[in-house]
Amino acid sequence: MNYATRFIRNLGNPKVDGVKYLTRNFYIQVQKGVRIGVWHTLPHDLSALSKINDKKYERSTFEKAIIDHGHKVVIYCHGAFGYRGNIKSICVANKLASNNCHAIALDYRGFADSSGECDEEGFYDDLKVLYKYIYKLAPGRIYLWGHSMGGAIVTRVAADLGKEKKGPQGILLESCFTSAFDAFIYYPFNTAYRSFTYVYKYAAERTESYSVRMRNDEQILHVTCPITLVHAKDDWIIPFFMTQQLYILAKDSGKKVKMIIFNEELQLGHSDCIRAPEFQNILEHFLELNN
Structure with missing residues (x-):
């Protein structure tokens, strides 16, 4: 898990951080002692309209913007080294808003200024x-939309919500692993220990014993909505074959699933699939923007 973001506190002004569209910073009380930080970025046409409103940053303004219009809403879940105000999250917010969607980004408990x-x-x-x-x-x-570790959170929650008949319309899994165990095994900074087989295996098993399982390979079988998988071949953090494995599992279980693997020449790495020339078309298909 990432604890470095705990030192990031100034997230109250998204515009300063590079968000191009009107964005509200707010907090949700999940339970006693746990309050999570959230950014809500308006679609570009509503953002322009709301800027002339004296109450533009009030909760009611943003909630009304969701209720009164038919724009789609995307909740983005960042990876283990991210937070709602980092470059990746801001790029996602701007991309979604430019496509006339509401963009919602959260920081889980223990990340950035979220408590717990x-x-x-x-x-x-x-x-x-x-x-x-x-x-x-x-x-x-x-x-x-989940990136890396965020994809594991998305997959599990989508599966659970589907059982309640309240699932999302679709999920986008970007640069995801099959499980936390597999992610640990292939994490590049652990390569020095691979020659010590027993030590390496013990450390990986301890990762699971501390309830860090994140079994995408299991949870994806219970997802009831369409699934879009994207990964770059030159991802040096999470190998792209893990996305291929998830695709096979989902396809074989009868899920509606699509996979796009980007070539190394694009140099997208672990976090930049959004820069791929064809990503706009992928996003439009995922969100059914032309329907």
């Missing part, structure tokens, strides 16, 4: 509470 301690089950609860808040405003219009 990092905890896998807690991460799922954080997303569920946020999702259900948005669901009351926009049922049938919500999509989930």
